[in-house]
Amino acid sequence: xxxxxxxxxxxxxxxxxxxxxxxxxxxxxxxxxxxxxxxxxxxxxxxxxxxxxxxxxxxxxxxxxxxxxxxxxxxxx
Numbered sequence: 667x668x669x670x671x672x673x674x675x676x677x678x679x680x681x682x683x684x685x686x687x688x689x690x691x692x693x694x695x696x697x698x699x700x701x702x703x704x705x706x707x708x709x710x711x712x713x714x715x716x717x718x719x720x721x722x723x724x725x726x727x728x729x730x731x732x733x734x735x736x737x738x739x740x741x742x743x
Contacts, residue, residue: 669694 686695725731
């Protein structure tokens, strides 16, 4: 079932949650929760990201790789 929702009303997150609780069937709410949780990294993914960053910094200190400047990084965005 496809649902279209067009809003131009500023809502806080709790207000939006209350509306969704009232108007979405339970199965659709569960699907929405699953979709939202997919984007959250796990603790292990966060730790691995930090480990990788430390490895890159150590390689840069040894002169084995060249890191991008902040300006180069921002220009890519």
